[in-house]
Amino acid sequence: MSRLQVVSGKGGTGKTTVAAALALALATEGRRTLLVEVEGRQGIAQLFETEALPYEERKIAVAPGGGEVYALAIDAERALLDYLQMFYKLGSAGRALKKLGAIDFATTIAPGVRDVLLTGKACEAVRRREKQGGFVYDHVVMDAPPTGRITRFLNVNDEVAGLARIGPIHNQAQAVMRVLKSPETVVHLVTLLEEMPVQETADGIAELREADLPVGGVVVNMVRPHVLDEDAVRAASGDHRKGITQALAAAGVSGSARLVGPLLDQAAEHAQRVELEREQREALAKLQVPTYELPFLGEGADIAGVYRLAKELRKLGVGA
Amino acid sequence: MTLDGAPGLEVDPLLDDPETRIVVCCGAGGVGKTTTAAALGVRAAERGRKVVVLTIDPARRLAQSMGIDRLDNVPRRVDGIKGDGELHAMMLDMKRTFDEIVEAHADPERARAILANPFYQSLSAGFAGTQEYMAMEKLGQLRAREEWDLIVVDTPPSRSALDFLDAPKRLGSFLDGKFIKLLMAPAKVGGRAGMKFLNVGMSMMTGTLGKLLGGQLLRDVQTFVAAMDTMFGGFRTRADATYRLLQAPGTAFLVVAAPERDALREAAYFVERLAAERMPLAGLMLNRVHGSGAARLSAERALAAAENLEEGRIVDQGPGKTGVRGPEATSPEPGAPRTTAAPHDAATTTSTDVVAPPPAVAELTAGLLRLHAERMQVLAREQRTRERFAALHPEVAVAEVPAFPGDVHDLEGLRAIGDRLAAGRH
Numbered sequence: 070m071s072r073l074q075v076v077s078g079k080g081g082t083g084k085t086t087v088a089a090a091l092a093l094a095l096a097t098e099g100r101r102t103l104l105v106e107v108e109g110r111q112g113i114a115q116l117f118e119t120e121a122l123p124y125e126e127r128k129i130a131v132a133p134g135g136g137e138v139y140a141l142a143i144d145a146e147r148a149l150l151d152y153l154q155m156f157y158k159l160g161s162a163g164r165a166l167k168k169l170g171a172i173d174f175a176t177t178i179a180p181g182v183r184d185v186l187l188t189g190k191a192c193e194a195v196r197r198r199e200k201q202g203g204f205v206y207d208h209v210v211m212d213a214p215p216t217g218r219i220t221r222f223l224n225v226n227d228e229v230a231g232l233a234r235i236g237p238i239h240n241q242a243q244a245v246m247r248v249l250k251s252p253e254t255v256v257h258l259v260t261l262l263e264e265m266p267v268q269e270t271a272d273g274i275a276e277l278r279e280a281d282l283p284v285g286g287v288v289v290n291m292v293r294p295h296v297l298d299e300d301a302v303r304a305a306s307g308d309h310r311k312g313i314t315q316a317l318a319a320a321g322v323s324g325s326a327r328l329v330g331p332l333l334d335q336a337a338e339h340a341q342r343v344e345l346e347r348e349q350r351e352a353l354a355k356l357q358v359p360t361y362e363l364p365f366l367g368e369g370a371d372i373a374g375v376y377r378l379a380k381e382l383r384k385l386g387v388g389a
Numbered sequence: 390m391t392l393d394g395a396p397g398l399e400v401d402p403l404l405d406d407p408e409t410r411i412v413v414c415c416g417a418g419g420v421g422k423t424t425t426a427a428a429l430g431v432r433a434a435e436r437g438r439k440v441v442v443l444t445i446d447p448a449r450r451l452a453q454s455m456g457i458d459r460l461d462n463v464p465r466r467v468d469g470i471k472g473d474g475e476l477h478a479m480m481l482d483m484k485r486t487f488d489e490i491v492e493a494h495a496d497p498e499r500a501r502a503i504l505a506n507p508f509y510q511s512l513s514a515g516f517a518g519t520q521e522y523m524a525m526e527k528l529g530q531l532r533a534r535e536e537w538d539l540i541v542v543d544t545p546p547s548r549s550a551l552d553f554l555d556a557p558k559r560l561g562s563f564l565d566g567k568f569i570k571l572l573m574a575p576a577k578v579g580g581r582a583g584m585k586f587l588n589v590g591m592s593m594m595t596g597t598l599g600k601l602l603g604g605q606l607l608r609d610v611q612t613f614v615a616a617m618d619t620m621f622g623g624f625r626t627r628a629d630a631t632y633r634l635l636q637a638p639g640t641a642f643l644v645v646a647a648p649e650r651d652a653l654r655e656a657a658y659f660v661e662r663l664a665a666e667r668m669p670l671a672g673l674m675l676n677r678v679h680g681s682g683a684a685r686l687s688a689e690r691a692l693a694a695a696e697n698l699e700e701g702r703i704v705d706q707g708p709g710k711t712g713v714r715g716p717e718a719t720s721p722e723p724g725a726p727r728t729t730a731a732p733h734d735a736a737t738t739t740s741t742d743v744v745a746p747p748p749a750v751a752e753l754t755a756g757l758l759r760l761h762a763e764r765m766q767v768l769a770r771e772q773r774t775r776e777r778f779a780a781l782h783p784e785v786a787v788a789e790v791p792a793f794p795g796d797v798h799d800l801e802g803l804r805a806i807g808d809r810l811a812a813g814r815h
Binding site: 079080081082112115168169170171173174181215228232233234235236238263264265266293296297301309312313315316317319320321322324328330331332333334335336338339341342345367368369370 | 418420508559562568571604609649650654682683686693694695698702704744747750751752754755757758760763764766795796
């Protein structure tokens with residue numbers, strides 16, 4: 070498994086939940102993983118029901134078998150000040166820069182600097198070593214920007230390296246790019262079995278490939294069981310009203326004559342969904358990347374859900 | 390299926406009111422925001438208004454559903470609109486929008502210099518923030534043209550809900566800041582008396598910036614800023630004007646969400662932000678709400694009946710003995726052991742009056758019941774999520790839009806969604 074696992078996906082597909090489950094799944098057998106978020110949404114804190122994460126690596130979960138998950142909300146401004154402090158020892162000057170609006174300029178307006186700082190911090194965590202020489206984190210999982218922006222986000226270092234043709238920003242951008250384009254990194258896309266997210270996933274994979282960024286797998290999230298198999302659905306679309314009405318009555322449901330219509334409507338909708346999902350699975354198969362299907366969490370995405378999805382991911386061979 | 394106490398959001402009166410000039414759709418990603426904006430545009434146009442829909446980053450399919458192969462930075466008329474109204478649609482091209490501003494506000498020579506500047510080229514190609522500024526800029530332009538009596542705007546898929554509203558302010562504070570003055574004329578600022586401290590700070594800073602970015606990039610930035618100098622005032626004026634336009638009574642914000650925890654949390658956050666910024670909120674559009682025509686049959690009863698069928702048990706339904714309208718409050722949790730989830734207290738016995746259904750029909754019916762139980766569980770979860778939102782924001786008008794099984798492919802599909810938006814259960 071690559072050491073930097075980037076998780077992207079269309080909005081609403083559950084990318085943060087999947088990233089968290091992946092971090093937990095990879096923290097097997099005493100391993101340590103770091104889950105990072107880069108968009109300032111505090112999605113990890115909400116998911117794990119903790120207070121807002123500071124700009125500091127904190128343990129947020131323990132995996133079965135003793136592994137540990139740490140979390141970090143990367144803040145571009147703090148990352149820049151840290152960076153200036155580290156390389157230029159700019160204690161009070163950093164504050165002066167902030168007062169002048171230079172930090173704000175660098176992190177919000179200057180093209181790409183923000184993204185370089187965010188990816189740079191994640192890469193630093195990937196490469197960080199303990200005194201004894203081992204890596205501090207076995208894996209770093211990034212809850213990344215959505216599919217529509219992921220390639221630009223990761224590839225920004227290339228652009229910045231071109232824009233700043235010399236100097237430390239140039240060097241930093243190049244160093245980050247070396248990690249992102251190496252086998253050390255892999256980018257996963259989360260999707261649902263629906264037309265628009267699947268189309269966006271296909272477009273996203275094409276863009277990543279064009280930019281030479283390593284595509285990992287497609288995680289199909291919120292997969293619901295097919296309560297009726299296709300034959301039953303076909304049978305339901307035939308005329309069985311009378312038989313079903315009688316069967317409902319026999320099973321102890323009163324007023325069955327008025328229920329049979331709505332129940333058959335629901336079956337027709339289900340059949341439509343089953344058919345749409347079959348088409349989307351076919352579309353995904355054409356992408357020729359490994360797919361991992363995760364079940365729909367009936368009670369919504371919460372900590373228990375993250376543990377359940379982590380278990381599913383392990384069953385699918387992740388972290389093995 | 391209503392939110393207790395929440396007022397209903399009426400879409401048609403909002404779209405029909407000639408005073409409504411701008412409708413802004415905002416909300417988390419993946420809740421159907423862009424589709425909602427397009428459907429509102431179609432509906433308003435078919436109700437006689439002259440509408441332009443400004444989308445930020447639509448799926449190709451959405452453009453195609455409006456009969457346009459590819460949306461671009463120029464509003465294109467959508468064919469097939471019924472009635473006297475008109476619908477135009479466009480997609481924000483941020484680089485093109487930025488270029489046009491430069492071309493419109495600088496003399497040709499200066500414009501050429503700016504467009505060729507490497508820093509400008511990166512800035513305009515869409516790094517963090519540019520899209521938000523340009524969306525605001527485009528909205529202001531469309532409004533100023535007075536060609537449409539209604540503009541429907543879809544907001545950018547931002548990192549957070551904040552970005553769209555913050556763009557003008559952030560631009561303003563940057564343009565007014567010392568930093569930009571420094572970039573424009575370092576020597577001038579440094580040479581003034583009484584600025585000794587600042588002078589030290591600044592020369593050190595330019596030095597640091599030069600080291601950090603590389604001298605060539607800093608020169609690019611300085612050239613860019615110098616060339617843009619005369620245009621900054623205009624940027625700021627227009628951004629401020631657009632911000633005020635959003636606060637004006639002719640604007641209506643629609644927060645779009647789905648009945649899911651995260652989407653509604655973001656919606657609640659947005660509602661609070663809009664209130665803090667004194668932006669006029671029309672209400673919450675809750676997409677993808679599930680319903681059932683058989684809602685009186687609870688999940689527990691449906692599951693129990695399914696199990697009866699699967700195990701070949703037949704229930705006698707003597708008159709007055711039983712009914713599906715049992716005491717709901719005592720219904721066990723779904724998944725509880727079957728013995729406690731029996732549909733009613735009556736003994737499940739084989740009866741001579743009721744004929745056992747053929748196995749195939751029994752299996753099919755059990756499937757229908759299980760499907761129904763799943764649906765009822767979804768309904769219950771959505772209900773809880775909405776109640777949480779309603780408790781926090783009882784003042785927000787809500788329209789609920791039923792879930793669609795498939796995606797939208799044509800104008801007819803957008804029209805159907807418009808019907809659902811307007812008929813939304815309140």
